[in-house]
Amino acid sequence: MKVSELAQAGGVTAETVRHYTREGLLHPQRDPQNGYQRYDNESLSRLCFIQCFRMLGFSLGEIKGLLGEAMQENISCSKSQDILANQLPQVRSRIKEFQALSERMDQALEAWRDTPGGVPTGHLVSQLVDDLSQPVIV
Numbered sequence: 001m002k003v004s005e006l007a008q009a010g011g012v013t014a015e016t017v018r019h020y021t022r023e024g025l026l027h028p029q030r031d032p033q034n035g036y037q038r039y040d041n042e043s044l045s046r047l048c049f050i051q052c053f054r055m056l057g058f059s060l061g062e063i064k065g066l067l068g069e070a071m072q073e074n075i076s077c078s079k080s081q082d083i084l085a086n087q088l089p090q091v092r093s094r095i096k097e098f099q100a101l102s103e104r105m106d107q108a109l110e111a112w113r114d115t116p117g118g119v120p121t122g123h124l125v126s127q128l129v130d131d132l133s134q135p136v137i138v
Contacts, residue, residue: 001038001039001040001043001044002036002037002038002039003017003018003037003039005039006039006043006044006047009044009047010044010047010048010051011051012047012051017039017047020047020050020060021037023060023064024064025046025050025060025063025064025067026039026043026046026047027043028043046067049063049067050063050067053066056087056091056094057087057090057091057094058083058087062083062087065079065080065083066080066083108127111127
């Protein structure tokens with residue numbers, strides 16, 4: 001796959017793929033005919049892994065460490081265990097924040113359904129913006 005094809009398959013931009021490649025997270029092969037970078041299905045799997053862990057709040061350095069340990073079968077992966085254990089409380093906190101945000105959005109949609117024609121007024125839209133700009137306290 002070319003950069004753009006991998007990006008599309010992974011739901012990211014081509015620049016994201018290039019960035020991850022520069023950071024050493026993706027390892028393309030060079031096409032001998034034209035010198036283009038080519039990615040395989042393993043690259044797509046790695047990209048999905050990276051995106052999943054980014055969404056969970058892991059840094060690229062932490063992800064690189066996890067991927068590095070996964071490639072070395074002769075180590076105990078204690079560093080990976082530490083990284084996961086340290087990140088788990090933040091992941092759980094983010095889940096609670098998303099649940100609270102989801103409830104706010106449900107309330108906003110319910111308020112909009114009660115308006116004539118189900119169309120929100122400028123006041124309701126402004127209220128939603130104000131509500132969503134407040135910190136989520138869980």
